[in-house]
Amino acid sequence: MSNEQENPLLQYIFNNPEEFARNLTKIAENSGKALAAYLEPRESGRVQDETPEELSLAVKTLAQVGEYWMKDPARAIEAQTRLWTGYMHVWNNTLKRMAGEDSAPTITPAPGDKRFRDAEWEENQFFDFVKQMYLQTTQWAEHLVEGATDVDEHTRHKAAFYVRQITNAMAPSNFILTNPELLRETMTSNGENLVKGMEMLAEDIKAGNGEVKLRQSDPSSFEIGKNVANTPGKVIAQNDVCQLIQYEPQTEQVYKRPILVVPPWINKYYILDLNEEKSFIRWMVEQGHTVFVISWVNPDERQSQKSFEHYMQEGIFMALDTIQKTTQQSTVNAIGYCVGGTLLAIALAYMAKTGQKDRVATVTFLTTQVDFVHSGDLRVFVDEEQIKLLEDRMNKQGYLDGSKMATAFNMLRSNDLIWPYVINNYIRGKEPFPFDLLFWNSDATRLPAANHSFYLRNCYLTNNLAKGELEIDGIKIDLKDVEIPVYNLATREDHIAPAISVLEGSHCFGGPVEYVLAGSGHIAGVVNPPHKNKYQYWTNDGLHRDINDWLNTAEEHPGSWWPHWQEWITDKDNTLVKARKPGARRVKILEDAPGSYVKVRL
Incomplete structure (x- = not known):
């Protein structure tokens, strides 16, 4: 029997602390390159951050849902009670497992959720507790949006989208210390995965002119006219x-x-x-x-x-x-x-x-x-306020940058098209698999200002x-x-x-x-x-x-x-x-x- 089978905790200990220390230096060096790639186009004036305006719209939308629950003390207490009751169920379930009792999980991932496939998410009490607390919080947040019946449907649709983006981003599967698979890989490689991952991140920020140009496929494996788009x-x-x-x-x-x-x-x-x-x-x-x-x-x-x-x-x-x-x-x-x-x-x-x-x-x-x-x-992106903001940006350069539309499409399925690649590329340090469909997906195009404005206003709006x-x-x-x-x-x-x-x-x-x-x-x-x-x-x-x-x-x-x-x-x-x-x-x-x-x- 191996040492790891005798003591499962050994798989979460560094094999070589000295090598890990050396890799920490490399990680810091590549982090500096990533930061420089982010700052350089902003300092030179080639890029102006648009995030504050988008963040303001998201905060405004979520505030309307929050106001619904907070303006009535009874509703606020109900929401808080529901959250803490869920937490207590998870905690009691964990205590039973620690005491050696059989106990079914309080909450389980939805069918098809690929984030928690590693066996340790169930077998290890710590990771199971983290997973259930996350799922309980996510379910509660989604219920807040669904239950805000006084809020108009479009605002609730937007709020549900923003909540989904936040909860997807905060999933424990996205972080080394709360993802057993990532933690094992980091320990066994003494951080070599993070060295490669940070190097790839610096490359992708530079390729995206100050924004992360997330690679979903190996672009070197495809050439338009050769092995894609090659019908005579x-x-x-x-x-x-x-x-x-x-x-x-x-x-x-x-x-x-x-x-x-x-x-x-x-x-x-x-x-x-x-x-x-x-x-x-x-x-x-x-x-x-x-x-x-x-x-x-x-x-x-x-x-x-x-x-x-x-x-x-x-x-x-x-x-x-x-x-x-x-x-x-x-x-x-x-x-x-x-x-x-x-x-x-x-x-x-x-x-x-x-x-x-x-x-x-x-x-x-x-x-x-x-x-x-x-x-x-896609309707979450369409209302008078958002279209006006988009038109102001498009009129400055005459078109909508293709990366913006690509990001919007990817966000609709962020657990399939964003976070798996963030984990694979920048934490696991692995090159993405060559896949023609994802090569096409990343080959975005710009959109003419007049054309796109007409489409959004006359069709969606x-x-x-x-x-x-x-x-x-x-x-x-x-x-x-x-x-x-x-x-x-x-x-x-x-x-x-x-x-x-x-x-x-x-x-x-x-x-x-x-x-x-x-x-x-x-x-x-x-x-x-x-x-x-x-x-x-x-x-x-x-x-x-x-x-x-x-x-x-x-x-x-x-x-x-x-x-x-x-x-x-x-x-x-x-x-x-x-x-x-x-x-x-x-x-x-x-x-x-x-x-x-x-x-x-x-």
Whole structure:
């Protein structure tokens, strides 16, 4: 029997105190480099801290919840009693265990909580006590927000978000002395993990120009155009807003109607072309489609005044014009993903108003919102006060820095997309695993000021699009004028475009809508190639208002929704023609796919 098995406490003692002392010196040295990387851009004036304003908004929101409980002495006593009663239950449970009695834990982690998987969180009385006290406090804080019934719903939504960020940050799993796994690693390596971790932190602060640019994947393992975004094709048009890519055919015959894909500009398009196995774009080409994809520019101050109208005119309409010229087809099947789908919906309603509705025969929306009443957790960032603050910042430089939007998305799932990487990188001192999806996730893009302001105000804040009150290019549009067939895909675990929101939006259109619900979330539910045989999807002949009613009568199908979509799209028109290569009809080839726009990084 080993010494550690005889005495479990030995695993929490340094193997070599002298080496640990030497490593402490290295840690201090790397800490100085990290601090210098943080201070240098601020001292030079390149960076101005914006945290105080954001912190002020959070404090103001949480204060409203606190005021609800404190203004009534009875409520305040009730809240305090609930907290201390929970603490006493945890303490009594711990005392029983110390006395050798069997005692079930007072509170346990939620199913799927990966933070407390180490056996010591249950077997060691100290770590079990710390865990239960944390979970008890978290549950109590969440109840304070939920129970503040006099506070308006939006404020409670924001408060719940802020409480979640605070409690996630303060989890004992994030600290060496209260995380048994981290403590063991630190002891056994004599602090070598912290030396490497602090070195990585200094590098990431320097790379982020004074902010931590959290690495979620090994960026050196991927190269755009080589092992990601590598479906063969050509760039056949470009302007200040986008490039248009046409992909090389992989079949002798292709469907007569070309496909135009309108991806989001909040992220880069190659989420639909990650690699040979995960590429929806490559799969469509292999099925016999002529595929065109818009690759949006990574904007700077030159695009500051590029609005939704510009993205419609210089993006979608430019693409339609080019497709018609090179294929001699005046009608396409269109696909829009996320905010790209919202723009596409607006363009379709605009075309219907201006006598151009025949330019698109069918439309497929992938996790797209057009009605924003149930728009999910991103709504916590949208109110007049926050939009005004954001507009003031964007107007100074002409765009929203991509890192800000990336951080907002990561915060929605901070226990998956922030804290595991903080622990792995800066405490365990390990390089992140190379993962193409997380490489794409960190490849953020800037957002033009005018465009982003229009989107937040007309969609999230006022819901003008769903109300039929949105104006673009001086024309008031109505989605009811969009009468073409719609394939509307939602994903069941989507926290950005919730399934209920996509279902609600299905009722905004004037034509037939095929609402399909896929398993998993905003990305994995969409990027789900058939050969992986993962997840599932649901279909229903009825278009209910209530998501539960829809699910109760829906039919579940195993695997990917892609073949179902292929059957739907070809059912509308399966006419075949000779395969089309990029550069036909004297359309100039500018460069190889994926083009230069997508390679511009922050």
